[in-house]
Amino acid sequence: MPRGNLDKTKILEAAAALANEISVKKLSLKQLAQKLNIQPPSLYNHVQSLDHLRLDLAAYGWDQAGARIAEALIGVSGDEAIRRACSVFYEYAEENPGVFEAMAYYNRENRTAGGEPDRLTGILYRLCRARDIAETDAVHVLRIFRSYIEGFALLTRHGVFPADETARESFFYGVEFLIAGIRQLERGGAGLPMRGGTNDG
Amino acid sequence: MPRGNLDKTKILEAAAALANEISVKKLSLKQLAQKLNIQPPSLYNHVQSLDHLRLDLAAYGWDQAGARIAEALIGVSGDEAIRRACSVFYEYAEENPGVFEAMAYYNRENRTAGGEPDRLTGILYRLCRARDIAETDAVHVLRIFRSYIEGFALLTRHGVFPADETARESFFYGVEFLIAGIRQLERGGAGLPMRGGTNDG
DNA sequence: TGACAAAACTAATCTGATTAGTTATTATAT
DNA sequence: ATATAATAACTAATCAGATTAGTTTTGTCA
Numbered sequence: 001m002p003r004g005n006l007d008k009t010k011i012l013e014a015a016a017a018l019a020n021e022i023s024v025k026k027l028s029l030k031q032l033a034q035k036l037n038i039q040p041p042s043l044y045n046h047v048q049s050l051d052h053l054r055l056d057l058a059a060y061g062w063d064q065a066g067a068r069i070a071e072a073l074i075g076v077s078g079d080e081a082i083r084r085a086c087s088v089f090y091e092y093a094e095e096n097p098g099v100f101e102a103m104a105y106y107n108r109e110n111r112t113a114g115g116e117p118d119r120l121t122g123i124l125y126r127l128c129r130a131r132d133i134a135e136t137d138a139v140h141v142l143r144i145f146r147s148y149i150e151g152f153a154l155l156t157r158h159g160v161f162p163a164d165e166t167a168r169e170s171f172f173y174g175v176e177f178l179i180a181g182i183r184q185l186e187r188g189g190a191g192l193p194m195r196g197g198t199n200d201g
Numbered sequence: 202m203p204r205g206n207l208d209k210t211k212i213l214e215a216a217a218a219l220a221n222e223i224s225v226k227k228l229s230l231k232q233l234a235q236k237l238n239i240q241p242p243s244l245y246n247h248v249q250s251l252d253h254l255r256l257d258l259a260a261y262g263w264d265q266a267g268a269r270i271a272e273a274l275i276g277v278s279g280d281e282a283i284r285r286a287c288s289v290f291y292e293y294a295e296e297n298p299g300v301f302e303a304m305a306y307y308n309r310e311n312r313t314a315g316g317e318p319d320r321l322t323g324i325l326y327r328l329c330r331a332r333d334i335a336e337t338d339a340v341h342v343l344r345i346f347r348s349y350i351e352g353f354a355l356l357t358r359h360g361v362f363p364a365d366e367t368a369r370e371s372f373f374y375g376v377e378f379l380i381a382g383i384r385q386l387e388r389g390g391a392g393l394p395m396r397g398g399t400n401d402g
Numbered sequence: 403t404g405a406c407a408a409a410a411c412t413a414a415t416c417t418g419a420t421t422a423g424t425t426a427t428t429a430t431a432t
Numbered sequence: 433a434t435a436t437a438a439t440a441a442c443t444a445a446t447c448a449g450a451t452t453a454g455t456t457t458t459g460t461c462a
Contacts, residue, residue, distance in 0.1 A: 005440090005441095006440080006441095028417095028418065028419085029418075029419065029420090030417085030418060030419085038440090038441070038442090039441075039442060039443080040418080040419075040420090041419090041420075041421080041422095041441085041442075041443085042440070042441050042442070044419095044420075044421085045439075045440050045441075046440090049419080049420080050418095050419070050420095104355065105306070105359075106359075107355075107356060107359035107360070107361045108359065108360060108361065139367070139371070140370070140371040140374045140375070143353070143356075143362055143368070143371040143375070144349070144353075144371060144374065144375035144378060146352070146356065146361075147349055147352035147353035147355075147356055147375065148345070148348055148349045148352055148375075149348075149352070150352045150355070150356065151347070151348035151349055151350070151351045151352020151353070151355065152344070152345075152348035152352070154305065154308075154348075154351070154352065154355070155308060155344075155347060155348055155351065158306075158307075158308040158309065159308075159309060160308045160309065160347075161344055166340070167344070169341070170340070170341040170344040170345060173341045173345065174341070174344070174345035174348065174349075174382075176382075177345060177378065177379055177381075177382030177383075178378055178379075178382075180378075180381060180382055180385060181375075181377075181378030181379075181381055181382065184381060206409090207409085207410095229448095229449070229450085230449075230450065230451090231448085231449060231450085239409090239410070239411090240410075240411060240412080241449080241450075241451090242410085242411075242412085242450090242451075242452080242453095243409070243410050243411070245450095245451075245452085246408075246409050246410075247409090250450080250451080251449095251450070251451095
């Protein structure tokens with residue numbers, strides 16, 4: 001394979017760095033090529049299009065964040081595991097704003113082509129299964145957590161919440177809200193006071 | 202004012218419709234002009250740039266959603282008010298996918314230039330104050346709800362969650378989680394089991 | 403009626419993605 | 433060692449769409 005200087009990984013790393021500097025929105029093949037010391041058209045040997053690159057960047061981010069979370073969960077369990085996972089994701093998003101935006105904007109099904117959940121989802125699933133939660137409730141719990149965490153990170157990114165300590169505090173406050181919710185779901189727990197009927201009136 | 206055919210509102214309405222059809226990302230001045238039966242450069246008489254248009258569209262969306270929520274809350278209080286507000290927002294996002302994306306992507310501080318909270322935030326504040334929640338907790342609660350709701354809507358939009366009834370179920374499940382959390386915050390309530398120390402270890 | 407201002411138009415410019423066609427490099431098989 | 437084939441880079445060209453410049457049209461109001 002000639003000209004082995006560059007490969008997909010190096011390109012994604014450069015794209016990630018660039019996105020973190022100037023945001024995904026402004027990520028351009030022109031600047032990326034410049035950063036890699038090649039001409040823009042050369043990128044097409046590695047990438048289908050700018051849009052695909054953004055998708056690839058999102059996948060790259062999920063892999064990275066997933067790996068960090070997996071690592072952080074080694075030997076931890078229960079509520080503490082949940083806190084850790086949330087905390088690590090939060091920090092990942094903070095440290096990699098551009099990549100995180102790609103993850104949020106170019107989100108897709110959290111399943112592989114085969115239909116199995118992706119790695120991170122699998123990890124979180126196991127976290128749920130370790131508790132005494134019904135299978136169908138676990139699906140809800142995962143969606144709720146993911147919504148909350150990505151939503152919070154996004155709003156922080158966009159300057160809706162101030163980038164100060166109170167925001168961090170709010171975030172972990174919310175995590176405790178959700179943990180409290182989970183506890184009430186556990187079989188044998190007090191039970192969550194769900195309403196029976198419609199949700200719209 | 203000559204050629205009074207067009208004004209900012211009509212342009213925003215057209216932009217909203219277009220964004221809902223083809224997504225904000227693909228929203229272009231070219232297509233917008235076509236839809237309005239004018240030439241693209243003419244739009245600059247009403248709009249600073251494509252990017253500003255997207256910002257304006259986001260503001261337009263918040264106004265609209267805020268108005269719907271305010272209307273839905275007339276004469277309702279307590280938990281039911283929270284459920285209503287969440288439900289209405291969820292439906293607005295569902296019905297206006299493009300505008301909602303603009304709202305999510307082009308989010309800004311939820312305060313006006315003057316420093317007062319915007320209308321919707323004010324409404325939700327009052328909802329909190331009606332409960333026996335400390336002022337500083339109310340800030341957290343608002344951030345948590347907003348994160349959850351926007352996050353959920355975004356992930357649904359992006360096809361991460363299936364567009365079926367189970368997603369809707371998950372959403373309202375999460376709302377109950379959060380309402381349960383609020384209850385525990387109320388002075389005189391059981392209290393939320395918060396951890397004291399660090400969040401990262 | 404005539405002058406002004408707003409809003410639209412056409413023509414032109416610029417930027418950046420993408421395509422076409424060519425050249426250089428290197429792994430591999432002879 | 434060397435020829436071959438595949439890969440990756442290059443240059444030149446095209447295209448699309450935003451934006452700017454300069455002009456014309458049209459409605460308002462003195």
